[in-house]
Amino acid sequence: MQRKSKNADNKTKPSVPARTAGGPRYQQIADDLLAKLRDGTHPVGSMLPTEVELSGQYSVSRYTVREALRLLEAMGLVDRRQGAGTTVNASDPDERFVQEMTSVDELLQYPENTRLYVISAKYVEAGEALAERLGCTPGETWQQIDTVRRVTATAAPICTTTIFVRSEYGAILDDIGTVPEPVYAQVQKRFDLQLARVGIDLSAGPVGEGRAELLEVEPHAPALLIMRRYLDPKGRIFEVSESCHPAARFTYRLTLRRTGRTED
């Protein structure tokens, strides 16, 4: 009815379209549904009415209902499954923080004026401890590549990085250091892999015995330890890197911004 009045009346007397109050109809419906999620009309875990039912309740077409649900879905409030229905995920828009970066480089790789130098490389068979770190089954063979990263201008290295790649990608060793590209990207290209996810563990610890000399710090000095696991779309890890940054030589900075709020 409201809809009708908008389309019909506007022809003769636009005055103030219903739209100005509350935005498009689907937005209004999304707001209304959101209110019903908050007040418990549709508790978390329950099913929302079907799209056809909702279009009846609001006297709108199914399209309009779907646009409203699309908004709720984008806010993470509902799940829609073909054939199954729409279920309530949460009663309130998440205070969801999103970090976006143009590329992984910006996250945990390094400026372009740094270079990676290979110290040594060898094939290793994963024992239990290593297998756990690599997320593989014990007995698999991986290529282990020990490197340091240096700012081209400066003497002191930024960090040491030990890179593990599955043995079938071990040939990537030849490419490391030849281009300023991250190793994961080189592996990706050369072996036609797809990078789907990166798992990152950040912790602190002492600089290891062997590395202190390379890094020109005392042994056991505090260091930031970053472990990165690169996964293909199937969830298989194809590369793992472990970096060790002497304290005060590296700060990892990120900014999160809030999304998923109706006020946005």
Add this chain to the structure above:
Amino acid sequence: MQRKSKNADNKTKPSVPARTAGGPRYQQIADDLLAKLRDGTHPVGSMLPTEVELSGQYSVSRYTVREALRLLEAMGLVDRRQGAGTTVNASDPDERFVQEMTSVDELLQYPENTRLYVISAKYVEAGEALAERLGCTPGETWQQIDTVRRVTATAAPICTTTIFVRSEYGAILDDIGTVPEPVYAQVQKRFDLQLARVGIDLSAGPVGEGRAELLEVEPHAPALLIMRRYLDPKGRIFEVSESCHPAARFTYRLTLRRTGRTED
């Protein structure tokens, strides 16, 4: 035409719907347009054909074209402006990584079975060094609250956290430790602030003199240092916290997943 055949022919001979190859029609169209962005048919900065033109070219309804454009828009490849048209933003989907968390808690706050204990609190005037850390002008007064966080069950504290809030929010001190909520959330509620962004610095360093005892570790032991700056929508910092996690007692884990790819 292809479309036609699907809807019409399927009635009599569904066999293998055109859908199975390449997904829904709008997806195919998005893929085709994407290819045309890549090969320069539609250079960056140029206008895409209008929706009506595209629906003619592909022999589909405008709805289908719009779904396709919606995909491209979500990938950041095109901009759509009512009345103006659709412009090309980029020729290739970003390799963009996104970290999502349900809440800031999941990022850098702590499980529910931990509690924050206030050690001491005082008002301080920001000197130059502190002012820089707090992102304010020297001379401002802030409330400084020193705390430790403990797992309720265990003896050893997880970390020490020094919290700075602007003096006008200093009264928040009364609330700390009373509820399991993060301090920033308490400030937000009590003073009706909006949290818009969080800046995070991660680094490693030695545990400070005074804190070693609290944390039950030797002085200068390696620690993970986390500094968080909470900003309101205007970019004003209203809270800063500095946490010190003894090594091996804390790992910060995050997962990034790739978005903006057609393959997803």
Add this chain to the structure above:
DNA sequence: TAGTGGTCTAGACCACTGA
């Protein structure tokens, strides 16, 4: 004012889920 994208309808078939 012409033309664009934004919203909306009414109706249809399809793919999938679950009983």
Add this chain to the structure above:
DNA sequence: CAGTGGTCTAGACCACTAC
């Protein structure tokens, strides 16, 4: 197999932009 969400059509009016 009934019912759900997913896709799609054909057509309409609106809000906005640019000329």
